[in-house]
Amino acid sequence: MASLPRFTPMLATPGRLPPAAVDEQWAYEVKQDGQRAMAYLPGDGTVRLLARSGADITPAYPDLAALGPALGGVAAVLDGEIVALDDQGRSDFERLQQRMGLSGSPAKAAHAARRVPAHLVLFDAVFLRGRSLTQLPYTERRAALEALGLEGPRWSTPSVVVGHGEEALTMTREAGLEGVVAKQLTSTYEPGVRARTWIKIRHARTVDVIVGGWVPGRGRLGGLPGALLVGERHPGGLRYAGSVGTGWSDAERTRLAELLRVAAVDACPFDETPPVAGAHWVLPRLVGEVRYSTRTKAGRLRQPSWHRLRPDLAPDDIG
Incomplete structure (x- = not known):
């Protein structure tokens, strides 16, 4: 990872849906209930996962190692959330807790991976092919991420909805999901900042x-x-x-x-x-x-x- 710059994750501010008058200026993503992770992929087939705290959690998730080869020779830093899915495909933090804290024990991590597979939900690209994308608007970063075609057995790039915030919030409530994250289409990526251009709306306070x-x-x-x-x-x-x-x-x-x-x-x-x-x-x-x-x-x-x-x-x- 020596050739890749380090990034602290950008954070969302708790709040409410944007006003209806500006709804079309926002994208809505499902709020995942997992462990935030920055994925560092230098393009040599390896991957390194760093938690929000900066701790190296790669050894805890051996089932995500195949992401490196999947990306091929492209060097990238991607932002996402590691989750464990329940029987209905929803992120379940209680299940994920069985995978966390095992970085110091590869044998235990491998055993836990067989019982509770991890899944990496990717939602942003902050560095790609030797270039920082942090100053680009959200729409361009998302387009760059989606162009990588990262859909696999242990990772995915879920689609987003532009506008229709009320409908997105209702859908997640009915599906038993945690909520949505609203992201302003013109927003840049601000490492380490809890920004108001990203708003997380949960169904419970x-x-x-x-x-x-x-x-x-x-x-x-x-x-x-x-x-x-x-x-x-x-x-x-x-x-x-x-x-x-x-x-x-x-x-x-x-x-x-x-x-x-x-x-x-x-x-x-x-x-x-x-x-x-x-x-x-x-x-x-x-x-x-x-x-x-x-x-x-x-x-x-x-x-x-x-x-x-x-x-x-x-x-x-x-x-």
């Missing part, structure tokens, strides 16, 4: 949070987390966002208990200590995604429910 503590459960849940104390990063530190006490399976609760035990510390990591009796504090390094209804005036999450752990994200990746 969600937020990435950092776990700063927990409260033990009662009865049969003694010793296990009954609630997680979560916060959101800001330039000065970690702001308490509320207590999350629902949404786990028994298996995930047990897994969280072990992670929390390893991360235990004496000092509260939040800017201000939450008024929660019996709290245990942890290093603020676990990232999770939480569903919620609204926020209080103080910014606390109302009716929060745990959605999933995000092992693909570090605290510095969110905010």
Whole structure:
């Protein structure tokens, strides 16, 4: 990958559909529920996959290695999302979690690949044939990506819809998908920027949070987390966002208990200590995604429910 420039993925801003008056100025893609990855293909038949954090995750996905030969001698850097598909062809993050974190164990990664195949959904081309495409408009980058003809057993370039945002959102809701990403047709690719020219619209309000503590459960849940104390990063530190006490399976609760035990510390990591009796504090390094209804005036999450752990994200990746 020495001859290829490095790119930090461009990020979408959470929001609503663009106004109907400008609907035709936007393209709509299905929002995938997986692990973001930049694919570096130097044109020698190899591929290297880097996560949003910059970590090399290539060894975790041996089933995606054939993408290199599929592209032939073309040097490219492509943006996409690694997913695991359910029986109905929908991305399933819980299934993908069985594939994540295995970069240090090729044998385990190969075994997991046989049980849960990965699929790389490609949606942008940022470098091609010795030239950066970041300053080109979205329409030209998409045309360049589609011209590569990358459709295979473990990767694809899904079509996009120009205009018809309401219809696209309705379709994804009825299909049980996470939502859509709206991308302005004239938008350039801004590496590392959470841009307003890309808007992600989810069917439920969600937020990435950092776990700063927990409260033990009662009865049969003694010793296990009954609630997680979560916060959101800001330039000065970690702001308490509320207590999350629902949404786990028994298996995930047990897994969280072990992670929390390893991360235990004496000092509260939040800017201000939450008024929660019996709290245990942890290093603020676990990232999770939480569903919620609204926020209080103080910014606390109302009716929060745990959605999933995000092992693909570090605290510095969110905010």
